[in-house]
Amino acid sequence: MSHVRYIDRTREYYRSEGYATPYRWAHFTDVPFARLTRPLAECRAGLVTTSEMVIRGRESELEHVENDPTRPGYSLPMATPTAELYSRKASYDKHATTLDDVDAYLPLTHLRRLVEEERIAGLAARFQVVHSQYSQRRTLTVDAPRILAELHEDRVDVAILTAV
Amino acid sequence: MSLVARYLEEHGIPTVVFGCARDIVEHCGVPRFVFTDFPLGNPTGRPFDPASQRHILSLGLELLERAPGPRTTVQSPYEWSADATWKARVLTREQPFLDGTDKEKWLERKAAYKELKTMGSA
Numbered sequence: 001m002s003h004v005r006y007i008d009r010t011r012e013y014y015r016s017e018g019y020a021t022p023y024r025w026a027h028f029t030d031v032p033f034a035r036l037t038r039p040l041a042e043c044r045a046g047l048v049t050t051s052e053m054v055i056r057g058r059e060s061e062l063e064h065v066e067n068d069p070t071r072p073g074y075s076l077p078m079a080t081p082t083a084e085l086y087s088r089k090a091s092y093d094k095h096a097t098t099l100d101d102v103d104a105y106l107p108l109t110h111l112r113r114l115v116e117e118e119r120i121a122g123l124a125a126r127f128q129v130v131h132s133q134y135s136q137r138r139t140l141t142v143d144a145p146r147i148l149a150e151l152h153e154d155r156v157d158v159a160i161l162t163a164v
Numbered sequence: 165m166s167l168v169a170r171y172l173e174e175h176g177i178p179t180v181v182f183g184c185a186r187d188i189v190e191h192c193g194v195p196r197f198v199f200t201d202f203p204l205g206n207p208t209g210r211p212f213d214p215a216s217q218r219h220i221l222s223l224g225l226e227l228l229e230r231a232p233g234p235r236t237t238v239q240s241p242y243e244w245s246a247d248a249t250w251k252a253r254v255l256t257r258e259q260p261f262l263d264g265t266d267k268e269k270w271l272e273r274k275a276a277y278k279e280l281k282t283m284g285s286a
Binding site: 030095147 | 277
């Protein structure tokens with residue numbers, strides 16, 4: 001069976017829920033492309049995710065994010081032990097799978113190993129969480145510039161993005 | 165997430181997106197995409213299967229090195245299960261992604277956001 005057509009499914013689902021105007025998914029004809037300027041083994045990698053990670057026992061530090069309807073993004077230290085992290089993402093296929101294994105959507109363990117093996121030079125000091133927004137404008141004018149600024153501060157050469 | 169990838173790339177940072185919703189990512193258009201045909205939630209491998217996770221991540225690193233141009237998609241070789249009924253059930257009324265308190269929370273946030281937007285502060 002071929003892959004799931006989420007755009008069609010979403011449209012049908014929300015129509016059945018009584019929403020008259022279908023969500024318009026972002027669409028562009030032109031796609032930007034930046035080439036690596038040095039070997040990957042000399043690159044520091046950043047990591048950006050929609051997985052809404054939190055550090056166990058420190059949930060209160062992100063209360064402002066939970067309570068803000070604009071769903072601001074945030075960053076967490078990349079060195080956080082994987083065992084201390086979990087996802088609060090509610091919108092995923094919970095009927096078919098689980099978010100109990102962080103490395104299945106935020107591959108920190110494997111990235112750390114790849115640094116040890118010198119496949120990549122290092123990792124950024126933090127990783128960024130961005131919410132799957134209903135406002136594409138906010139993603140582009142608020143979230144993306146903040147992420148870019150942090151990646152620059154952390155001297156990142158390449159970015160790995162996980163859409164959960 | 166695709167919008168963020170595009171923005172970073174426009175500003176000179178090469179990116180690779182890992183995802184399970186092929187149509188959404190390709191409809192938007194991103195530079196490099198590793199697609200895994202798993203349920204939404206596990207874009208970098210099967211839970212508790214480090215070998216698949218490492219392999220999928222390595223496909224992304226290879227894309228960073230070798231993608232010839234934008235809109236390069238690589239599909240990882242993994243199949244979620246021989247039985248594809250999970251695909252038929254995605255986003256049906258019987259199996260919505262958000263239900264109960266999650267759905268209420270989503271609706272509350274949506275309404276609050278709409279109000280902020282009306283006031284011009286979102």
